[in-house]
Structures are given as C-alpha cells and as structure tokens.
Amino acid sequence: MQVSSMHFKRQASANLGNEKLQHALEKLQTKFVDGRAAAIAELPNFEELRSAAVEIRDRTLHRLDAYLVRFEQAASARGAVVHWAESAADVNRLVVEIARQHGVRKAIKSKSMVTEECALNDYLTNNGVEVLETDLGEYILQLAQEPPSHIVAPVVHKSKEDIADLFEKKHGRVRTTQIAALCREAREVLRPGFLAADLGISGANFIVAETGSVLIVTNEGNGRLTTTLPRVHIAITGIEKVVPTLEDATTLLRLLPRSATGQSITNYVSILTGVKGPNESDGPEHFHIILLDNGRSRLLGSELQAMLRCIRCGACMNHCPVYQNIGGHAYGWVYPGPMGSVLTPNFVGLENALDLPNASTFCGECAVVCPVKIPLPDLMRHLRRRQFERRLRSWPERVALRSWSWLAQRPRLYAIGTRIIARVLRIFAGGKNNLRFIPGLSAWTKDRNMPAPAGRTFRDLYRSRHRQ
Amino acid sequence: MSARENILTRIGNACASSAAVDIEKLIRSRQRGPIPPMEDDLTKRFSAQALRLASDVERAATLREVPGVIAAYLRVHRLLMQGVCWPALASYDWRNAGLDVQARAACADDMLGITGAFLGIAETGTLMLLSGALTPATVSLLPETHIAVLEKQRIVASMEDAWQQLRAEHGELPRAVNFISGPSRTADIEQTVTLGAHGPYRVLIIIVDG
Amino acid sequence: MPSSAKDLRVGLFVTCLVDLMRPCIGFATLKLLRAAGCAVVVPANQTCCGQPGYNSGDVPAAKALALKFLQEFDGCDYIVAPSGSCAGMIRVHYAALFKDDPAFTDNYRRLTEHVYELTDFLVNIVKLEDMPGDFSGTLTYHDSCSGLRELNVQAQPRALLARMPGVTLIEMREPATCCGFGGTFSIKFGDISARMADKKCQHIVETGAVGIVAGDLGCLLNIEGRLRRRGDWQTKVWHIAEVLAAGDDLCK
Numbered sequence: 001m002q003v004s005s006m007h008f009k010r011q012a013s014a015n016l017g018n019e020k021l022q023h024a025l026e027k028l029q030t031k032f033v034d035g036r037a038a039a040i041a042e043l044p045n046f047e048e049l050r051s052a053a054v055e056i057r058d059r060t061l062h063r064l065d066a067y068l069v070r071f072e073q074a075a076s077a078r079g080a081v082v083h084w085a086e087s088a089a090d091v092n093r094l095v096v097e098i099a100r101q102h103g104v105r106k107a108i109k110s111k112s113m114v115t116e117e118c119a120l121n122d123y124l125t126n127n128g129v130e131v132l133e134t135d136l137g138e139y140i141l142q143l144a145q146e147p148p149s150h151i152v153a154p155v156v157h158k159s160k161e162d163i164a165d166l167f168e169k170k171h172g173r174v175r176t177t178q179i180a181a182l183c184r185e186a187r188e189v190l191r192p193g194f195l196a197a198d199l200g201i202s203g204a205n206f207i208v209a210e211t212g213s214v215l216i217v218t219n220e221g222n223g224r225l226t227t228t229l230p231r232v233h234i235a236i237t238g239i240e241k242v243v244p245t246l247e248d249a250t251t252l253l254r255l256l257p258r259s260a261t262g263q264s265i266t267n268y269v270s271i272l273t274g275v276k277g278p279n280e281s282d283g284p285e286h287f288h289i290i291l292l293d294n295g296r297s298r299l300l301g302s303e304l305q306a307m308l309r310c311i312r313c314g315a316c317m318n319h320c321p322v323y324q325n326i327g328g329h330a331y332g333w334v335y336p337g338p339m340g341s342v343l344t345p346n347f348v349g350l351e352n353a354l355d356l357p358n359a360s361t362f363c364g365e366c367a368v369v370c371p372v373k374i375p376l377p378d379l380m381r382h383l384r385r386r387q388f389e390r391r392l393r394s395w396p397e398r399v400a401l402r403s404w405s406w407l408a409q410r411p412r413l414y415a416i417g418t419r420i421i422a423r424v425l426r427i428f429a430g431g432k433n434n435l436r437f438i439p440g441l442s443a444w445t446k447d448r449n450m451p452a453p454a455g456r457t458f459r460d461l462y463r464s465r466h467r468q
Numbered sequence: 469m470s471a472r473e474n475i476l477t478r479i480g481n482a483c484a485s486s487a488a489v490d491i492e493k494l495i496r497s498r499q500r501g502p503i504p505p506m507e508d509d510l511t512k513r514f515s516a517q518a519l520r521l522a523s524d525v526e527r528a529a530t531l532r533e534v535p536g537v538i539a540a541y542l543r544v545h546r547l548l549m550q551g552v553c554w555p556a557l558a559s560y561d562w563r564n565a566g567l568d569v570q571a572r573a574a575c576a577d578d579m580l581g582i583t584g585a586f587l588g589i590a591e592t593g594t595l596m597l598l599s600g601a602l603t604p605a606t607v608s609l610l611p612e613t614h615i616a617v618l619e620k621q622r623i624v625a626s627m628e629d630a631w632q633q634l635r636a637e638h639g640e641l642p643r644a645v646n647f648i649s650g651p652s653r654t655a656d657i658e659q660t661v662t663l664g665a666h667g668p669y670r671v672l673i674i675i676v677d678g
Numbered sequence: 679m680p681s682s683a684k685d686l687r688v689g690l691f692v693t694c695l696v697d698l699m700r701p702c703i704g705f706a707t708l709k710l711l712r713a714a715g716c717a718v719v720v721p722a723n724q725t726c727c728g729q730p731g732y733n734s735g736d737v738p739a740a741k742a743l744a745l746k747f748l749q750e751f752d753g754c755d756y757i758v759a760p761s762g763s764c765a766g767m768i769r770v771h772y773a774a775l776f777k778d779d780p781a782f783t784d785n786y787r788r789l790t791e792h793v794y795e796l797t798d799f800l801v802n803i804v805k806l807e808d809m810p811g812d813f814s815g816t817l818t819y820h821d822s823c824s825g826l827r828e829l830n831v832q833a834q835p836r837a838l839l840a841r842m843p844g845v846t847l848i849e850m851r852e853p854a855t856c857c858g859f860g861g862t863f864s865i866k867f868g869d870i871s872a873r874m875a876d877k878k879c880q881h882i883v884e885t886g887a888v889g890i891v892a893g894d895l896g897c898l899l900n901i902e903g904r905l906r907r908r909g910d911w912q913t914k915v916w917h918i919a920e921v922l923a924a925g926d927d928l929c930k
Binding site: 024027028031032043044045048049052053056059061062063064065066067068069070078084085086090134135136137140153154155156158159160163179180182183184187190191194195209210211213219220221222224225227228229239244245246247248250251253254261264265266267268269270271272273274275276277279280281282283291293297298300301302 | 470471472474475476478479480481482483489491492494495498499500501502504505517520521572573576592594599600601604605606609626627628631640641642643644645646647648649650651652653654655656657658659660662664665666667668
Binding site for chain 1: 692694696697698699700701702704705720722723724725726728730731732733734735736737739740742743746774823824826827828854855856858859860861862863864865866867868869870871872873874875876877898899900902903904906907911915
C-alpha cells in the first residue's frame with residue numbers, strides 16, 4: 001500500500017470537513033463502542049482473561065523462534081509447505097512463484113491486512129494472476145480502488161448510497177440502496193468467482209505451534225470458501241501470530257471478537273491443518289503458509305515489544321477520539337489509529353510518519369480497552385522520544401521545549417517571565433477576558449478563544465497575601 | 469543465508485537471554501485459561517446462546533424423528549424439500565418424511581445441506597464440525613439453509629472441553645475444524661448486520677435427546 | 679505517617695498553568711486543604727513537573743524538572759495538585775522516566791507515591807465531609823483523562839459535589855471522552871483538537887447546566903475557549919476546587 005503518512009495533517013483536516021465520513025464515523029463509534037461494552041459486561045472474568053492473554057502473548061514472544069520452528073515442523077508433518085519472508089517483496093515473489101508452480105490463473109482472497117502491507121493484489125495482477133477480494137468490504141474497496149480505512153470494518157468510510165452507485169456502475173444491475181439487497185448482489189456476483197478460482201489466499205488470526213494449524217475467524221463465510229474450494233491455499237501471516245496450543249488460541253478467541261465487534265464469537269472459526277485427505281471431496285490439495293517478518297523481529301527485545309502482542313481487534317481505533325474524528329485514511333497506511341501510530345513508523349520509517357506518534361492526546365482510552373494491555377500511549381511516547389533524539393522534530397518545537405525547561409529550572413527568572421506574560425495577555429484580552437488571537441498560537445486561536453490569565457500569578461499573589 | 473535463517477537469527481538474538489525454556493513441555497501441559505462461569509444445564513445454555521446468534525433450534529426425541537422435524541421446518545419456512553446431506557447421514561429415512569436428500573458433498577446449486585456435528589459448545593451456542601470423507605465441509609457452507617443434527621450428550625461446556633474430546637477420539641486434527649455460530653453475516657455496509665453473506669442464510673440446529 | 683489530618687504536612691503543587699492563568703484555583707485548593715486541617719506548605723520555587731518535555735520526547739529536560747520538583751517537595755507527607763494530569767505525571771510517570779537511574783532514590787519513590795489529585799486526596803485521605811464553599815446551581819462534570827485513567831479519579835469529585843446541598847449534578851453524554859486538549863496536541867493538531875472540544879461543548883450545552891466543572895485547567899481552557907468561540911458566553915467554566923471552595927474571599 002502506498003504510504004501517505006507524512007501527509008497526516010492535511011488528510012486529517014480534509015476528513016474533518018467530510019460530512020459523509022463524519023456521519024459514518026459516528027455510526028461506527030456507537031456500534032462498536034457500545035457493542036464491546038455490552039459484550040464485556042457479560043463476562044465476569046474479563047480482567048482475568050486479559051491477564052491470561054497477556055501472559056500467553058508474552059510467553060510466546062519470549063521464545064518466538066522456538067515456537068515458529070515448532071509450528072513449521074507440525075505444519076510440514078501434515079503436508080503444508082512453510083515459507084519464510086523477510087519483506088513484503090518476498091511475499092509477493094513467493095505467491096507468484098507458488099501460483100506459477102501450480103498453474104494458477106485465478107485467485108480469490110479473504111480479508112488479510114498482511115497482504116495490504118505487501119500490496120499483493122497489484123503485484124499479482126501485474127504478473128498475470130487475476131485476483132478477487134471476497135470479503136464484502138474488501139470487494140467494495142477493490143471495485144473502488146481504495147485502501148481500507150479500518151482493520152475490521154474496511155469500508156466504514158462509505159455510505160450505502162456510495163456502494164449502490166459503485167455496484168450499479170460495475171455490475172450493470174438495477175441500483176438499490178437496500179443493504180440486504182446489496183449484500184445479496186455481492187454474493188451472487190462473487191459466487192462464480194469462488195467456483196472458478198484455483199487459488200485461495202487468506203491471512204491468519206493465529207497459527208498454532210502445537211498442531212501446525214492456521215486459525216481464521218470470519219463472519220461472512222468467505223474465509224471458509226476461500227480455504228475450502230480452490231485446489232491451492234496460501235495463508236500469509238506475520239511471525240508474531242503464533243500461539244503455543246489450541247487452549248491458548250481459545251483464550252485469545254474469547255477476547256478478539258468481543259473487543260472487535262462486540263460478538264461473543266465470530267460466525268465461523270476455522271482451524272485448518274494440512275491438505276485434504278485421499279478420500280476427501282473438498283479442501284485444498286496444496287497448502288502453503290508464508291511467515292512474514294517485515295520489521296516485526298525489529299520490535300522484539302525493544303521498548304516497543306509489547307506491540308507484538310496485538311491481535312488486530314481494532315478496539316484501540318474504535319475508542320480513539322482522534323480516530324473517531326478523522327477516520328482511518330488520514331493515517332496513511334494499512335494500520336490506522338493508535339496501533340498504527342506505533343506500527344507504521346516501524347514499517348515505513350520514523351521520518352516518514354512524523355505526525356503519527358504525536359497525533360494522540362494521550363487520553364489513554366486505547367490502553368484501557370486493549371484486550372492484551374498494550375500500553376499504547378507509552379509506546380507512542382517512546383517514539384516521540386526517538387524523534388526528539390534523532391532531531392526529527394522541527395527546530396521551533398525543539399527551541400520552545402528547551403527554552404521552557406531552561407526557564408522552568410530558574411525560578412526567579414521564571415517568576416518574572418510569567419508575571420509579564422500574565423499582565424500582557426490580561427491587557428490584550430480586554431473586558432471579555434478572552435483572546436481571539438495570540439501571536440505564535442494561531443493553531444489554538446484559529447477555532448478557539450484563549451481565556452485570559454487573571455493578570456497576576458499565584459506566586460505573586462500568595463507572596464503579597466502572606467506579607468500582609 | 470535464507471530468509472528463514474535471517475529471521476530466526478534476528479529473533480534468537482533478541483530473545484537470547486531466555487534459551488532454557490522447554491517449550492515442548494509447556495505445549496504438552498495444554499494449560500487452560502480462565503473459562504467464563506456458566507450454568508449447569510448445558511443444553512439450556514447451548515440453546516439460549518444459539519438463538520441469540522440467530523440460529524434456529526428444534527428438539528427431537530430420537531434420531532428417527534429428525535427427518536420429520538426437518539420436513540416440518542422446511543414447510544414452515546416455505547423452502548424446497550430437497551438437498552444434500554453428509555454421507556455419514558445416508559442411512560436416515562429421508563424419503564419417508566417427504567424429503568429428497570442426496571448423500572454427497574454440496575455443489576453451488578444445492579439449497580439445503582444437512583450435517584451432523586462433532587460437538588456443540590454451550591458457552592457460545594456453537595457447532596463444531598470436523599471435515600472428512602464422510603463429513604464434507606461444503607455441506608454446511610454452500611447451501612442457503614444449513615441444518616445440523618446434534619445429539620444432546622455431545623454438548624460440552626467450552627471449546628477447551630472440545631479440544632480434549634477431539635484429542636481423545638481422533639488423536640490429531642482433521643483438515644478442517646469449523647466452529648459455526650449461526651448464519652453467515654456481514655456488517656460491512658454501514659455497520660448494519662445482515663444475515664446471509666457468502667454462507668447460509670439460516671441455520672437450524674436439531675438437538676436430539678435420545 | 680501521621681494518622682490525623684491535623685498532623686499532615688501537605689505540599690501544595692499549584693501547577694504552572696494555574697500559577698499563570700487562574701491563581702484562584704490555587705487559593706481554592708489551599709482553602710480546601712486548610713478546611714481539612716492540613717498544614718499546607720507552598721514551596722516558593724516550584725514551577726513545572728516536567729510533563730511537556732516528557733510527553734514531547736525531551737527526556738533530559740523532563741528529568742531536570744522532575745528532580746527539581748522532588749527536591750523542593752522532599753519532606754512532605756503528601757503532595758496535592760489541583761490537576762490529575764500533573765499528579766499523574768509525578769505519581770505514575772516519574773518512576774518510568776527514572777527507570778534504572780540512581781538519582782531516583784527510594785525516598786523519592788516513596789514521595790511520588792504520596793502525590794494526590796485534589797479530589798482524590800479530599801475523599802480518600804483526609805475524608806473532608808463539609809465543603810468550605812457556598813455554591814448553588816446545576817453543574818455537569820467532565821472527567822479529565824489523566825485523572826480518570828491514571829489515578830482512577832471518577833467517583834471522588836462527584837462525591838464531593840454531592841456533599842454540597844446547593845449543587846445538582848447533571849451528567850453529560852460521554853463525560854469520559856477526551857476534550858481534545860492533550861497538551862502540545864492542542865497546538866500541533868489545532869483543528870482536530872478544536873473538533874474534539876466542539877463535541878464536548880455540544881454535550882455540555884445539552885445538559886442545560888449553569889456550569890461545567892473539571893479537575894484540570896488544561897481541559898477547562900480548551901473547553902472555555904471553544905464555548906466562547908461558539909458564541910456561548912453563558913455557560914460557566916469552573917475548576918472543581920473553585921466550586922467546592924466557592925466564596926467571595928477566593929480571588930481577591
């Protein structure tokens with residue numbers, strides 16, 4: 001996916017003025033935030049589950065190499081072929097190689113954020129493999145040639161009218177804005193695609209070291225179709241997705257859908273192990289699993305390691321007041337919201353995503369709702385520190401910060417400085433006690449007044465009162 | 469150096485301090501996480517949860533009654549009395565109930581698929597199906613109506629119990645374990661839940677007492 | 679640790695924002711602490727807790743100001759600030775800031791564990807029952823983020839308001855959603871910040887309350903600034919200390 005994270009501010013501002021998007025975001029907020037709250041209220045041992053989930057993720061990350069090798073052994077023993085990819089380019093090359101090896105012309109895909117990291121669809125198309133997205137949201141995006149704006153609800157930024165227009169244009173059928181009818185239309189258009197494909201491409205929500213299995217959760221059933229009908233299946237996933245046992249996967253499954261959409265369980269949970277048996281009528285004959293690093297191993301052992309616990313539920317963005325106001329596209333890459341503000345700089349470079357770690361009020365709600373307790377504000381703060389240390393922040397900002405701390409360490413000078421500021425601003429404010437403009441603070445005063453200082457500092461008043 | 473070696477080396481260096489953990493022992497311990505508390509009557513729990521997730525639930529006293537229950541359900545919902553079932557269910561007397569059911573994997577045009585279930589999970593009202601030569605996965609997936617026959621004594625409390633049972637009865641995992649919790653659905657358009665996405669539009673679970 | 683409030687030596691951390699913008703809040707805090715019987719000390723050289731540097735990645739600056747703070751308040755039984763944000767910075771974040779740094783002695787660690795947000799201190803430590811202030815009217819309360827999520831300040835301010843016979847509290851929608859201030863965020867991302875403030879203002883106005891109260895001046899400046907720009911000059915904006923200690927003597 002094209003990275004546009006360096007244009008965060010411009011993109012965010014544009015989205016603030018997009019009324020349709022604002023309406024869609026409000027709806028997302030009520031559905032997902034309220035849905036999660038209701039689902040969690042039903043679980044008396046939710047906090048215990050969270051702690052158990054953290055323990056599982058940390059225990060696995062602690063010996064990630066051993067668990068990956070264990071997974072590889074178990075998967076291979078069942079006839080799957082495990083590939084390792086260092087980068088997005090590796091993934092793309094591997095998928096095309098596998099497609100050629102098996103004489104594949106047509107591929108279908110179920111939703112996978114990892115393949116969005118790789119921009120796999122474009123690469124496949126350019127290399128003669130026709131590819132069709134089958135998750136309804138991803139299919140709509142493929143028609144519209146747009147990137148997803150949410151990791152769980154990829155097409156949250158579109159209204160049913162937008163989709164009706166798109167379907168009418170692309171399908172040539174009678175336009176309908178009825179949601180159920182739009183869903184049926186997509187089902188009817190996509191069914192032949194499922195039946196004609198020789199290759200199914202999926203992601204994985206977890207991979208299980210014990211059994212060599214790939215675990216996929218879906219609601220639409222497209223994940224099941226993608227991994228059942230075509231004769232070749234490629235599952236592509238990040239190396240951090242490994243869990244030791246089926247029991248561990250189960251604990252995480254109690255948290256994932258509840259945190260994501262407020263469901264107690266997704267409609268389908270499929271655990272796929274190996275290729276189809278000699279007498280089986282369905283299932284792939286060839287099963288390839290690609291394990292992608294793409295910067296993940298760099299996080300291991302660093303201050304940002306906790307980010308590798310992430311199970312991609314999207315709760316952090318659903319609850320983020322910044323995301324709620326600007327939507328996912330503003331973040332400029334695959335992963336929006338707080339999790340993206342930590343991940344994107346790691347993937348695309350700190351200097352190519354300067355705004356992201358700063359685009360948080362540190363309100364802390366993301367960490368509160370994270371099912372695996374990732375301290376997202378602390379991680380963003382750490383990235384701010386790296387930016388500052390690498391002198392990636394602008395010089396006025398650095399000068400302002402340094403001047404403030406220089407002054408604040410000199411109480412006498414500080415007292416004089418603040419005395420002057422309090423007086424001057426008070427005078428400029430006039431009778432209404434409000435300033436409409438302050439030089440150097442136009443970012444504040446553009447849409448807000450600044451309440452005026454009282455005129456004398458606490459320190460001065462306190463001293464004069466105590467003299468009396 | 470291959471990508472595999474590069475990745476494993478990087479990870480190994482990052483977690484160098486922790487080489488001594490015996491992961492095989494940890495895996496074999498199969499430690500369970502916290503399981504949500506639930507009532508003792510698993511059938512009741514299962515039914516209530518399945519209904520919540522938009523499955524339909526019917527009861528039958530014996531396996532022999534199943535074709536009749538299915539026929540009645542299809543009539544009420546004005547659905548075709550024709551479809552496919554798992555080869556494992558070939559011996560049911562479908563014809564006597566007025567049903568035209570073929571025992572085979574499903575094709576795209578089949579409107580009704582009848583399956584058994586390895587287990588039911590009471591916690592979430594979920595069906596657990598195993599793929600196999602006699603239990604093809606397509607039957608619960610391609611048709612618009614999926615009907616599953618679940619024996620009451622095959623309802624367990626949690627997914628953890630299901631794993632234990634699976635290991636005891638089968639040793640290893642089949643190609644596909646599918647947990648099914650109601651009809652397929654999507655909320656991708658305006659976060660509005662719509663039943664019937666790419667899989668079935670309706671799921672009927674028949675709980676058999678005897 | 680002394681057992682009765684009367685024996686407590688409590689350091690008042692005014693905070694830089696209150697010192698500069700609304701000293702009234704500092705005097706209100708003083709009045710409340712004295713009403714609870716505390717012996718209050720106000721270190722004269724106090725300035726800033728170091729939060730701006732800490733949250734902007736300037737670790738050396740944050741550490742320098744943190745050490746300055748710790749030295750000035752050393753010897754206090756408790757330290758109280760009319761701000762969840764500053765109290766959270768000291769109580770929660772100093773330990774992280776000084777991770778593995780010997781300058782952060784055990785003594786300092788204990789000191790930071792005794793830093794309290796004002797309402798938390800009044801309810802849970804000195805258990806103040808009778809508010810010294812005289813106030814009547816309808817209010818709505820905004821939960822400031824750091825106090826709420828770092829220090830668990832949620833029930834305390836509401837409990838204190840409930841002890842004032844003249845106060846009627848009307849809860850707004852989403853009282854715990856961030857107002858958009860976020861320190862430097864409010865300047866770095868002015869338009870996003872203002873939009874968040876605008877939604878907060880909407881929720882406040884919907885309650886019909888005479889005034890909005892909160893425990894952090896940063897939020898209050900943001901909210902008042904947006905209210906006034908929206909043309910709302912009616913809705914009053916108060917720090918909770920100003921309400922709990924309300925009286926003619928406060929801001930002279």
